[in-house]
Amino acid sequence: MMLKAGGSRRAGPGHSFNRREALWGFVFVSPILLGTVLWFIVPMLAAVYISLTDWTLLRPPTLVGLDNFISLFRDRLVGQSLKVTVIFTVAAVPLNLLVAFATALLLNFSRSRTMYVIRVLYYLPALVPPVANAVLWSWLLNSEYGLINWLLRTMGLPKVLWLQDPDIALSALIVMSLWGFGATMIIFLAGLQGIPPELYEAAKIDGAGSRHRLFRITIPLMTPVIFFNFVINMIASFQVFTAGYLITAGGPNNSTLFYVLHLYRNAFEYLKMGYASAMAWVLFFIILALTLVVFRYFGRDVYYLGS
Structure with a gap:
């Protein structure tokens, strides 16, 4: 029997298993990823902004460019x-x-x-x-x-x-x-x-x-x-x-x-x-x-x- 041209292929059971396995893998590593974002990436980005400001904690920061x-x-x-x-x-x-x-x-x-x-x-x-x-x-x-x-x-x-x-x-x-x-x-x-x-x-x-x-x-x-x-x-x-x-x-x-x-x-x-x-x-x-x-x-x- 020949397949019809343009006919859709049904994904095998192995494909859905791999997707489910990848999803669980992401779930297990998500705490590490979240911790990396919260404790490393966000503070680094914040430090970039703060380095361009005049901020003494006693008043709001003001942008000063590269003065620092x-x-x-x-x-x-x-x-x-x-x-x-x-x-x-x-x-x-x-x-x-x-x-x-x-x-x-x-x-x-x-x-x-x-x-x-x-x-x-x-x-x-x-x-x-x-x-x-x-x-x-x-x-x-x-x-x-x-x-x-x-x-x-x-x-x-x-x-x-x-x-x-x-x-x-x-x-x-x-x-x-x-x-x-x-x-x-x-x-x-x-x-x-x-x-x-x-x-x-x-x-x-x-x-x-x-x-x-x-x-x-x-x-x-x-x-x-x-x-x-x-x-x-x-x-x-x-x-x-x-x-x-x-x-x-x-x-x-x-x-x-x-x-x-x-x-x-x-x-x-x-x-x-x-x-x-x-x-x-x-x-x-x-x-x-x-x-x-x-x-x-x-x-x-x-x-x-x-x-």
């Missing part, structure tokens, strides 16, 4: 806060990666129960809330009754003004940032345990020493993990706030005035919401540009097993 962005280039503290943030990033990120990677290498050598306990102990500081970390380090670095200066005095050494000296305060916060290297270390450790042991065994048979295996096998195969940790740590370092706010309050002499701390003060102390929103967008584009540069010039050197 122009004012950023005249604000001396914006330049100072960017300088402090860049110095912190350049120093803290490589230091964190180096310590975390070296620790992961050492912990990866042994699979004993004791080593599992040590791994947990290294990771625990990363679970401590940032505010608690700030309170702890405020006590450790206190020039009068802090533990570190007490140890120096017991050894006959003079006390150090860790948080009061403009030349030392930022360095103290950089060292403090190592407190949470356990999170990066765990990711490195997972990557190390994913390297096939057969590669090391074959290298040993060929006479490769430990140094050769490190630079010819371990590091090349760890480049995806190193790259991931570098990007994540770089983005996080540009958003440092708690240490500068709770420990040094941006001082002394603005030597620890991080960019996000300056943004916070403009928003919630000076109530300059439009100016703070403009600062937030500038930070967003700085981080975006740096991330794109890193992917462009360093992403090509990442080696994936099997590629």
